Amino acid sequence: MTPRSRARNDALARPGRVVLDAMGGDHGPVETVPAAVAARRRFGVPVVLVGRSEEIGAELRRHGSSGEVEVVDARDAVPMTERGARAAARPESSVMVGCELAQGDGGAFVSAGSTGAVVTCAVRALGRREGVLRPALAVALPSLTGTTVLVDAGATADPTAEMVAQFALLGTAYARRVLGVADPSVGLLSLGAEPGKGNRLAREAGRLLPALPVRFHGNVEGHDVLAGTVDVVVTDGFTGNVVLKNIEGNVRTTLELVARAGIAKPARLREVARLYAAETHGGAALLGLSGTVVVAHGSSRAAAIARACRVACDLAADDTRASGDGAGG
């Protein structure tokens, strides 16, 4: 911890606090500032906004909320196009300053910014939990039978087989906490259900998983994700990210085709669309770190970011109660 961040932390790190990257996402303060106000008013979540204080201040005034939300200045903003390594070299960015602020018990950080930048800064500022090789993003998706956790949804694009196997541990712990499933089943995403089918990475991970303390179901395929075949679907961060966005796109396309066919009214179809919208699931949790980090969709509007703040607050509170979980998410 740098002296600067320690000073900030002493001032701000109270349990339940959520540090929000004001500059993150496609829309920046225009959406993050009302999100912070909404998180406070609607969900009772105290939010600290981090970013260019004059831009944040202007938005707060526009919403008649000056003084209602705490603001910490960070001069630099990481553009959405920025990738991990370079972002980490920007110590004054809202992402890095925000992660430093979230250090310590009960702290949580939320960003709709570049996933790569958030992962790099979070690992640097918060550190990995003992024994965790790489962090993983987990998303809870509505399935035909309940909810499925997809992990890794994009934190680690090139993991080793050991890392993928460990994502099963992280995902299992997350499913226990978030879904309340006592003994979640875990499937390894691959191109065939039979053991031994897959690319090199999946085949190697498939050999490691039976030895781990998870309820390993075996391989699952692309159609199993939303079918609810298992509670936790494990894959590398590249495939997981493609699948997550594929799901969002496929649901939209299917509903659009239904609407075009005149089978149902678009307004009614929005009920189903909402299930898979960022507004509903409130972002992805970055697992495996000594702290709570939630990554919201880059295109998120205020409602989605407010929900992400609430999810982060709940996770951090839960984390404080169940600390000492090891690789437990």
Add this chain to the structure above:
Amino acid sequence: MTPRSRARNDALARPGRVVLDAMGGDHGPVETVPAAVAARRRFGVPVVLVGRSEEIGAELRRHGSSGEVEVVDARDAVPMTERGARAAARPESSVMVGCELAQGDGGAFVSAGSTGAVVTCAVRALGRREGVLRPALAVALPSLTGTTVLVDAGATADPTAEMVAQFALLGTAYARRVLGVADPSVGLLSLGAEPGKGNRLAREAGRLLPALPVRFHGNVEGHDVLAGTVDVVVTDGFTGNVVLKNIEGNVRTTLELVARAGIAKPARLREVARLYAAETHGGAALLGLSGTVVVAHGSSRAAAIARACRVACDLAADDTRASGDGAGG
């Protein structure tokens, strides 16, 4: 070409002939035999059935079609669980015998069997076109704007970046022929739209693609596949297979959720479901070989397999007309 297969070929290889693996798929002759009969009666496609002649004969009798479809005996059948290398060591399997029968101009092979076995046998019996590093499976999917070709949908699980880049050439030639698009746009599937985002493989392929004679759009993401952002979506065979099955599953799940919400009648929703059913798209084409090979879904029923035979027949005829395409699919 072995003397045995040459003898068979002399007898059978006439343009327009489609060799069908009678033993392939989850249901074997129970579905492949009526498929052959239907392909002949409905689409005028002359089919040769390859597999255990007594099982095929029994099914033909059951359908009152004895003598209507040519049968070539192959004693061995590759189980659906079999992977590539071992299958190739089974020279008497219906897949290997079928591929050998499809050698020569105008020949085509169709199987609903294990993709791995079909790819291995097809490469061995038919050979790759000059300059082609690895074959790739192409599937034409209905999108919001027309049709998108996804390639590779599962032939090469661990390609190099050079292979992925070459899939763009194969996919472009296929889109020209099948979609009739003069200058198809190509997107590289990755986890961010910005250049340089991706896992190692995608980043490397992204560096090679601008130098190739394809209309390279840049990176696309999971939600772009059915949005119709580009005509051809290129990826490795692992990700492509997961995405293809993910699409099938997501469409089913979305329609099921619409039906459960009581927004539309299930019967009407089947119109949309049919768009993404194996019956409609008729299987995936294996590109890059000196011959036409179509892989149908393992769960295919007779109607889907019959359609795959028709697609194979059209592709082979087209291929004979436009021969000398090089890596042109």
